[in-house]
């Protein structure tokens with residue numbers, strides 16, 4: 001591909017740069033952020049205001065059709081916007097799952113009236129959505145879930161438990177995958193619904209993380225009644241609907257961000273080892289060179305995705321490579337940096353350590369990134385089977401009715 005902007009792309013980039021310069025503050029350092037150490041509720045207010053501003057200026061969900069309030073732009077424009085916005089201190093993380101995965105699923109399967117009701121408020125940042133798929137015994141094998149919905153007249157009654165639901169504690173709506181027929185093979189007895197997170201019977205319980213935050217939740221459903229009109233797709237077609245969400249997840253969960261080799265170079269320059277500055281040490285230099293080489297590999301792999309998108313193609317399973325490589329690289333790089341920081345490596349308060357504790361934060365986030373949106377092992381299976389054409393993983397429950405699978 002040609003890595004330079006076409007004249008149209010350069011003009012669009014200038015428009016984006018002007019908008020960002022006029023409305024947002026640049027990041028002071030690669031890793032610094034105004035969000036750090038502020039209460040989540042406060043950060044959320046700022047994030048909603050920023051989402052609204054983006055919407056009003058035609059920069060929210062750039063590829064969404066005009067019909068639903070989107071700007072109707074191209075994937076390349078979306079990429080350009082993302083590249084430019086990443087240099088600014090703004091927070092879009094609250095909307096990633098909703099706008100990147102849940103609302104596109106609603107747009108693909110709900111009727112016009114439902115879309116009209118939900119798409120606008122989501123784009124404006126007024127309403128946030130969560131994804132209720134994983135359960136305590138169904139994560140990688142999400143089709144093995146047991147939360148059930150039973151039909152009662154024009155309604156369905158949902159009972160069960162979800163887990164790891166990102167943002168459920170501040171979300172307004174969610175899409176929930178449930179079992180409606182345990183008598184058929186596991187992928188065939190599932191159905192998807194949208195739910196109002198304030199409905200009686202939905203109990204959201206935050207989980208506390210080692211990093212100090214609480215981004216995920218257990219969500220309990222006790223006799224939650226939803227209307228049949230809240231169904232997304234046909235009864236028993238939930239897996240097909242979930243694949244729409246998961247395809248979007250593959251795009252949304254891209255590269256692990258956070259501290260990188262540039263931060264490590266700065267740290268190595270300012271760290272004294274027994275034999276002189278760390279930046280002069282052969283072992284340290286070798287590590288930095290290795291992570292630099294991986295950064296270049298990731299950059300060009302990403303360009304491959306951008307190139308496919310600019311030609312109207314949907315990125316395929318090879319997109320999994322980015323997360324597999326970048327998440328474990330983040331974990332290795334931050335672990336090495338914390339060792340270099342000696343005693344300072346175990347301190348986590350940004351006010352007490354250098355680099356805004358970005359290495360510590362990256363180290364504690366990396367294991368989660370290696371799990372979210374498909375674990376390393378599952379993504380390696382995908383790469384092996386669908387990119388390299390190797391034989392399929394063993395699937396002993398294939399075609400077996402769900403209620404006959406030993407539990």
Ligand SMILES: Cc1cc2nc3c(=O)[nH]c(=O)nc-3n(C[C@H](O)[C@H](O)[C@H](O)COP(=O)(O)OP(=O)(O)OC[C@H]3O[C@@H](n4cnc5c(N)ncnc54)[C@H](O)[C@@H]3O)c2cc1C
Nearest residue numbers: 131132133134138139140164165166368371372373375377
């Ligand atoms: C940061 C984060 C955010 C998340 N957000 C959400 C959310 O918003 N909504 C939601 O529904 N879920 C969410 N999840 C859940 C996530 O999708 C699951 O954690 C993930 O799919 C793994 O499932 P599990 O935790 O049940 O692990 P398991 O599936 O039980 O896996 C346990 C171990 O076994 C390995 N393993 C499993 N199957 C195979 C196999 N076939 N071959 C080889 N190894 C295998 C796995 O790789 C892993 O190491 C989130 C998770 C994280 C960490």
